[in-house]
Amino acid sequence: MEHRDFQNGEALCVPDRQARSRRNIWLGAVVVLLACCLVALVLEGVFRLLPVNEGLRGLSVDEQNPVFRFTPHRESVYSRGWNFSIVNRVRTNNYGFINDHDYDPALTTPLLAVIGDSFVEAVMVPFAQTGVARLAHAVGAAGRVYGFGTSGSSLSQYLAYARYVRDTFHPAGLTVVIVGNDFDESLRKYKNEPGLHYFAESPAGDLTLTRLDRPVPWWRDWVGGSSLAMYLYVNLEIRDVWKRFAYRPGQSAISRPRFVGNTAAEATSERVADSDRVIEAFLRQLPEMAGLPASRIALVVDAPRPELYDASALKAVSGSYFSIMRAHLMDRARVGGFEVLDMQPxxxxxxxxxxxxxxxxxxNHWNGTGHEVFAGLLQRSKVYRDTFGFVQP
Structure with a gap:
């Protein structure tokens, strides 16, 4: 009898122990969650005191707004890396481009438009040190120099900007800054980022300019409102963490490409042939898109850096993809009547x-010195002289 009662009592205790165990698990989970929230709040407070990159807040791209721009009339902090190695404060003007001054399409003074990617956007450079600002200062009241640049743009996107500038501002001259990753990344075959224009293969086999519309991501304002989230997303670039582990020692040169001019150095026959088609389409369409003859368009071509500081290093990369493509572009542009300004010499x-x-x-973007050399070279150009009627010393 006693033995049976003991068993019954033991059976009654089992559910109690299970219930207590479940409660302990839930309490532990709640404690961990509250601790994580507390740590996140503390980190949020700390990062609000630091120069975390605040982002530029791109607008939607669609039929009503056909080219990628940023939220107008906004000041923000730009910073790079986990340790804020570069810190700058930037302003987007009334048209949503990085510039301390607004653009006025009603003015009749001659306009030189400067189109490019992040080299023209230049968020890492104090505005007064940028090429656009230097040129505008040199021209003074005799004319205007407006910059139209966004990170990620390529030759195909430059055509879209040229058309936009033609229809909105009617420039007297045009400058396009061309860098290493502008060639193959103009094709949807190699890049497919919403908000930009790319060349796509038509049924007839031609390259046609195609816009990829871009709605504002639903999470953009939520992430943008948190300094901790922006530090993780922009400064640490956690969305690209996988790329840091993609290349490991012992892989082939193809799977672990060396970079020259901000793009992989490997020049396969397919990549070069595709890029040559991009160059032909770009040069053919640019005068019409810009509303200007080729003689009023200057193409500024970047150089392989840092290889150019050493003659032997520069010679060693002469067969790299960028070296090949920049030579192809400059040769064909000169034949087409464009002014070519080579940054290398x-x-x-x-x-x-x-x-x-x-x-x-x-x-690897130009610093203030790089922008200074760019501005000086452009000031000595025929396009500059034809636009403003004089050449600055």
Whole structure:
């Protein structure tokens, strides 16, 4: 009898122990969640005191707004990396481009438009040190210099900007800044980022300019409102973490490409052939898109950096993809009547004289010195002279 009662009592205790165990698990989970929230709040407070990248807040791209721009009339902090190695404060003007001054399409003074990607956007450079600002200052009241640049743009996107600038501002001259990743990334075959224009293969086999519409992501304002989230998403670039582990020692040169001019150095026959088609389509369409003859358009071509600081290093990359494509572009552009401004001899000559580098230690974009050389080269150009009627010393 006693044995049976003991068993019954033991059976009654089992559900109690299970219930207590479940409660402990839930309490533990709640404690961990509250602790995580507390840590997140503390980190949020800390990062609000630091120069976290605040983002530029791109607008939607659609039929009503056909080219990618940023939210107008907004000041924000730009910073790079986990340790804020570059910090700058930037302003988007009334048309949503990075510029301390607004654009006025009603003015009749001659306008030189400068189109490009992040090299023209130049969020890492204090505005007064940018090429656009230097040129505008040099021209003064005699004319205007407006910049139209957004990160990620390529030759195909430059055509869309040229058409937009033609219809909105009616420039007297045009400058297009061309860098290493502008060629193959103009094709949807190689890149497919919403909000930009790309060349797509038509049924007839031609390259046609195609816009990829871009709604504002639903999570953009939520992430943008948190300094901790922006630090993780922009400064740490956690969305691209996988790329840091994609290349491991021992892989082939194809799977682990060396970069020259911000793009993979490998020049396969297919990649070069595709890029040559892009160059032909770009040069053929640019005068019509810009509303200008080729003689009023200057193409500024970047140089392989940092290889240009050493003659042997520069010679060693002569067969790289960027070196090949920049040569193809310049040759065909000259035949087409465009003015070609090669940054390579300009950079080499300036470096020999001043021994100042043209990019940041951890960022290959032009620094203030690079922009200075760019502005000086453009001021000596025929397009500059034809636009404003004089040449600055």
């Amino acid at each position: 300009a950079f080499i000559a300036d470096y020999a004289q001043r021994r100042l580098r043209f990019e940041y230690p951890d960022d």
